[in-house]
Amino acid sequence: MDERSDPIRNEDAPDELQARRETMFMIPAAPAIWAAHFLASYVTAAIWCAKIAGRDGSLEGARWLLAGYTGVALVAIAMIGVRGFRHHSYGDATAPHDFDTAADRHRFLGFSTFLLAALSFVAVIFVAMVVVFTETCR
Amino acid sequence: MNARAKLLDWARTRPGESVKAAQERRLSKAWETPKGWRYWSAVNNTEVGLWYTICAFVFFLFAGVLALIMRAQLAVPDNDLVTADQYNQIFTLHGSVMMFLFGVPSFEAFSILVLPQMLGARDLPFPRLSAFGFWCFLIGGVFVCGSLFFGIAPKGGWFMYPPLTTEYQDGYGADIWLLGLSFIEIASIAAAVELIVGALKTRPPGMRINLMPLYAWYVLVVAGMILFAFPPLIAGDLLFEMQRAFDWPFFDPDRGGDPLLWQHLFWIFGHPEVYIIFLPAIALVATMIPTFAGRPLVGYSWVVLAAVGTGFISFGLWVHHMYATGLPNVSLGFFSAASVSVAIPTGVQIFCFIATMLVGRATTNVPLLYVSGAFAVFVLGGLTGVMVALVPFDLQVHDTYFIVAHLHYVLVGGVVFPILGAIHYFFPLVNGKSLSPRLGTIAFWLAFVGFNLAFWPMHISGLRGMPRRVFTYEAGMGLELLNMISTIGAFTLAAGLAVFLWDVVRPKSRQPLSPRNPWNAGTIEWAAKIPPEPWGARTIPAVSSRYPLWDQENFLDDYDHGRFYLPDAEEVKRETIITTVIDAVPIQCLRVPGPTWLTLIAAAGAGGLFVLATFKLYVLALLCGAIGFATILIWLWTGTALEPEKEEKDIGLGVTVPLYASGPASVGWWAMFITMIGDATAFAGLVFGYYFFWTVHPQFPPAGADGPGTFWPLVSLGLLALAWAATLAARGLIRREHRGGGIAALALGALSTIAGVAALAAGPWLTGMDPTVHAYEATVWVLVLWTGIHGAIGLVMQLYCIARAAAGRLTARRDIDIANVALYWHFMLATIAVTVATIAGFPLLS
Numbered sequence: 001m002d003e004r005s006d007p008i009r010n011e012d013a014p015d016e017l018q019a020r021r022e023t024m025f026m027i028p029a030a031p032a033i034w035a036a037h038f039l040a041s042y043v044t045a046a047i048w049c050a051k052i053a054g055r056d057g058s059l060e061g062a063r064w065l066l067a068g069y070t071g072v073a074l075v076a077i078a079m080i081g082v083r084g085f086r087h088h089s090y091g092d093a094t095a096p097h098d099f100d101t102a103a104d105r106h107r108f109l110g111f112s113t114f115l116l117a118a119l120s121f122v123a124v125i126f127v128a129m130v131v132v133f134t135e136t137c138r
Numbered sequence: 139m140n141a142r143a144k145l146l147d148w149a150r151t152r153p154g155e156s157v158k159a160a161q162e163r164r165l166s167k168a169w170e171t172p173k174g175w176r177y178w179s180a181v182n183n184t185e186v187g188l189w190y191t192i193c194a195f196v197f198f199l200f201a202g203v204l205a206l207i208m209r210a211q212l213a214v215p216d217n218d219l220v221t222a223d224q225y226n227q228i229f230t231l232h233g234s235v236m237m238f239l240f241g242v243p244s245f246e247a248f249s250i251l252v253l254p255q256m257l258g259a260r261d262l263p264f265p266r267l268s269a270f271g272f273w274c275f276l277i278g279g280v281f282v283c284g285s286l287f288f289g290i291a292p293k294g295g296w297f298m299y300p301p302l303t304t305e306y307q308d309g310y311g312a313d314i315w316l317l318g319l320s321f322i323e324i325a326s327i328a329a330a331v332e333l334i335v336g337a338l339k340t341r342p343p344g345m346r347i348n349l350m351p352l353y354a355w356y357v358l359v360v361a362g363m364i365l366f367a368f369p370p371l372i373a374g375d376l377l378f379e380m381q382r383a384f385d386w387p388f389f390d391p392d393r394g395g396d397p398l399l400w401q402h403l404f405w406i407f408g409h410p411e412v413y414i415i416f417l418p419a420i421a422l423v424a425t426m427i428p429t430f431a432g433r434p435l436v437g438y439s440w441v442v443l444a445a446v447g448t449g450f451i452s453f454g455l456w457v458h459h460m461y462a463t464g465l466p467n468v469s470l471g472f473f474s475a476a477s478v479s480v481a482i483p484t485g486v487q488i489f490c491f492i493a494t495m496l497v498g499r500a501t502t503n504v505p506l507l508y509v510s511g512a513f514a515v516f517v518l519g520g521l522t523g524v525m526v527a528l529v530p531f532d533l534q535v536h537d538t539y540f541i542v543a544h545l546h547y548v549l550v551g552g553v554v555f556p557i558l559g560a561i562h563y564f565f566p567l568v569n570g571k572s573l574s575p576r577l578g579t580i581a582f583w584l585a586f587v588g589f590n591l592a593f594w595p596m597h598i599s600g601l602r603g604m605p606r607r608v609f610t611y612e613a614g615m616g617l618e619l620l621n622m623i624s625t626i627g628a629f630t631l632a633a634g635l636a637v638f639l640w641d642v643v644r645p646k647s648r649q650p651l652s653p654r655n656p657w658n659a660g661t662i663e664w665a666a667k668i669p670p671e672p673w674g675a676r677t678i679p680a681v682s683s684r685y686p687l688w689d690q691e692n693f694l695d696d697y698d699h700g701r702f703y704l705p706d707a708e709e710v711k712r713e714t715i716i717t718t719v720i721d722a723v724p725i726q727c728l729r730v731p732g733p734t735w736l737t738l739i740a741a742a743g744a745g746g747l748f749v750l751a752t753f754k755l756y757v758l759a760l761l762c763g764a765i766g767f768a769t770i771l772i773w774l775w776t777g778t779a780l781e782p783e784k785e786e787k788d789i790g791l792g793v794t795v796p797l798y799a800s801g802p803a804s805v806g807w808w809a810m811f812i813t814m815i816g817d818a819t820a821f822a823g824l825v826f827g828y829y830f831f832w833t834v835h836p837q838f839p840p841a842g843a844d845g846p847g848t849f850w851p852l853v854s855l856g857l858l859a860l861a862w863a864a865t866l867a868a869r870g871l872i873r874r875e876h877r878g879g880g881i882a883a884l885a886l887g888a889l890s891t892i893a894g895v896a897a898l899a900a901g902p903w904l905t906g907m908d909p910t911v912h913a914y915e916a917t918v919w920v921l922v923l924w925t926g927i928h929g930a931i932g933l934v935m936q937l938y939c940i941a942r943a944a945a946g947r948l949t950a951r952r953d954i955d956i957a958n959v960a961l962y963w964h965f966m967l968a969t970i971a972v973t974v975a976t977i978a979g980f981p982l983l984s
Contacts, residue, residue, distance in 0.1 A: 130471030
């Protein structure tokens with residue numbers, strides 16, 4: 001067996017990582033922004049078509065609103081992704097982050113955050129494409 | 139070398155056998171399974187999980203028999219084996235049972251059974267809650283299934299669309315569906331709360347978040363999804379039952395209602411439900427694949443991404459079941475986009491599994507056969523899923539057998555095959571004996587060939603226009619041969635399942651016990667001895683790897699000799715370790731409760747409430763409800779927030795932790811928080827109803843309708859805010875040892891609660907709002923009803939705390955009760971604020 005077999009290794013990470021309180025909330029943050037963007041887009045379009053433009057009306061104003069939502073969502077997700085990537089790049093714990101050390105845990109949280117941000121970024125673009133191609137409420 | 143490693147080394151030099159025997163004697167006594175008829179009072183995860191799993195499987199077989207009756211009926215055109223009415227009942231129960239009584243419960247059952255073992259814990263934090271959930275599930279399931287034998291089963295399809303089920307179907311069927319399944323949904327949510335807290339707080343020391351078994355990641359994601367998916371359906375069920383029982387017109391367009399509201403609420407539940415069923419089965423695959431590849435899973439973080447990503451995106455898909463309802467195209471587009479993007483994380487996890495198989499040295503055996511079959515079938519179902527995610531294609535195949543083929547490829551491939559493989563895999567761990575590889579192979583091939591024979595032709599019959607849910611079809615439309623092949627396939631699949639079932643139930647007394655860890659797996663559950671011991675983990679291990687049995691030297695020997703944590707039960711009490719969420723540092727030694735009949739009595743009382751209410755026997759129903767309620771109070775009083783005989787306990791390896799914790803450090807606080815998140819989601823479903831009606835009506839509230847006004851709602855808001863403040867003040871006073879002040883504050887809170895609820899009802903009451911006139915009145919009343927019931931629950935909590943404080947069981951250092959009640963009241967304050975803003979504030983704006 002390689003160095004994996006050391007039964008209990010614990011306090012071998014940089015001190016600031018040991019001490020740092022980390023939360024799990026970075027992991028769901030990016031997909032939560034996707035969800036908020038999705039819901040806001042859906043609700044805006046629904047209200048626009050039901051109350052403002054009418055069922056045969058133009059989506060023009062709603063499209064600009066959605067463009068705004070999309071911009072905000074993409075910037076926020078990108079910031080989370082960059083933060084995740086920075087976490088992931090910090091320290092010298094080796095991939096695949098499967099040791100019982102604070103550094104492994106730190107890099108794992110960063111990497112998962114980054115991956116979810118990437119997925120959420122793509123998924124937000126998917127949703128936004130709908131209003132690129134749809135001009136009316138019909 | 140750190141302190142823990144030194145202590146472990148020291149422990150290895152100690153003579154062990156006599157100490158070990160004494161420890162095991164005490165553990166056996168503490169965790170003893172009740173004997174004789176008392177066996178059914180057991181609450182331990184090994185018993186409850188097993189019963190739960192067996193019951194779910196029995197329901198699966200029942201629904202499978204229903205499917206065979208349908209296939210027999212459809213084998214030839216113009217068949218009359220069953221009548222149209224019987225056929226409707228059969229397909230409705232087939233879908234409902236597979237989804238509600240097999241799909242979700244089998245995950246929860248199985249997780250209750252194996253999650254503690256995967257985490258090296260002795261039990262989940264709330265064993266009695268698991269037992270209560272199981273008994274609710276059993277009662278509700280037997281009730282729903284049994285209705286078929288009286289010819290009164292629900293017959294509106296598994297989604298119960300109004301107006302079919304409100305205008306055109308008399309009898310009890312829809313009520314049985316609504317009340318029976320609501321009851322089971324509550325049990326499902328209870329299990330979800332248990333599993334979330336279990337995965338986050340009962341991990342063994344050292345098992346940081348990056349070392350958690352992937353199964354536990356999936357449990358977290360899926361239980362979280364249950365928490366957000368089931369409550370909207372409970373809200374929908376409430377609206378639906380109010381319409382059926384009391385004629386409140388939520389779904390009646392003549393009186394301002396809209397059947398689409400039900401479709402939204404149903405599918406906000408119904409689509410995540412598919413993933414709630416699918417992800418746990420994938421979790422089983424993720425558990426089995428590393429074992430058979432003989433190496434760690436490739437792309438652990440990527441699989442976490444897939445699980446979490448799918449969990450979120452699956453909530454943006456619900457309208458793809460409603461493409462044909464006439465919503466604006468732009469709305470359909472959003473859901474089409476999300477439906478396509480969910481394929482990304484789903485694909486990622488499949489690629490991780492295939493990569494693991496490729497880089498490992500895969501061995502051939504029965505569980506792996508099922509996993510491979512699952513991949514083949516599921517990928518086909520996934521591909522047709524991308525096809526039907528596209529609106530123009532879906533409009534062509536909507537409500538045809540193409541959809542039947544698609545969903546069975548997804549669910550049988552994605553769920554049934556992995557579960558069958560997992561039963562084969564885990565059987566020695568539960569039973570001590572192995573299943574037969576020969577019978578397993580025969581069963582697999584029969585099931586695999588039979589399945590494809592049954593469902594592949596349905597793609598074609600669907601494209602040729604055969605609609606779903608018809609009890610027969612005419613000859614000469616090109617459907618005869620396809621349907622005959624499907625029926626032959628269905629019976630071949632059934633033959634495979636029969637062989638599987640025989641393998642499970644055949645007598646095995648002459649068969650030798652399975653060796654320990656028969657598959658040479660790396661995860662902790664396989665450290666268990668065969669046959670299994672009632673205490674679960676011999677000692678709660680110190681973990682430093684994702685696969686401790688492969689990576690940690692001397693692990694099994696240390697485990698067997700109890701050299702890790704909590705190897706003993708000195709006080710002969712049931713105990714497990716609570717750790718922190720991220721880094722799994724031990725923070726508490728939790729005493730978990732033992733056998734009791736209270737859970738069974740409470741479930742029977744609650745079951746009586748739902749079952750009798752179905753038949754409109756309201757007095758008897760309320761009586762049963764009262765019995766259930768009283769039992770729960772006794773359960774709380776005698777079995778929760780127990781006073782330990784000492785403050786701290788040495789759990790071994792130089793660690794001493796408290797025996798009592800309250801507030802965010804305690805598991806009860808987390809359970810309350812998680813439960814209230816689910817509760818708030820149901821409330822959001824009701825509020826959604828109000829604003830949904832606003833979007834579909836030109837004017838809402840309708841012109842001329844009297845609202846509840848603003849005066850009484852505001853008075854109610856003020857009084858309930860006062861009740862909230864008084865409860866918080868009571869918490870502060872009790873923590874500062876002012877018992878009298880605390881009781882007085884709680885009494886003030888209780889009085890304000892009563893007055894606040896009365897004031898809330900006074901608004902619509904005094905303006906004479908009649909909930910049967912229009913959906914507007916009905917919606918206002920249902921929000922008032924919901925908030926009022928929550929006020930009543932808050933009142934019970936306040937009174938309970940007064941009694942606990944008076945009895946000396948709620949003190950400055952023993953404050954679990956008031957901490958949890960204060961948390962409830964935060965949610966209560968938000969509920970009344972939203973209710974008042976909606977019913978009194980919104981009419982001023984529109």
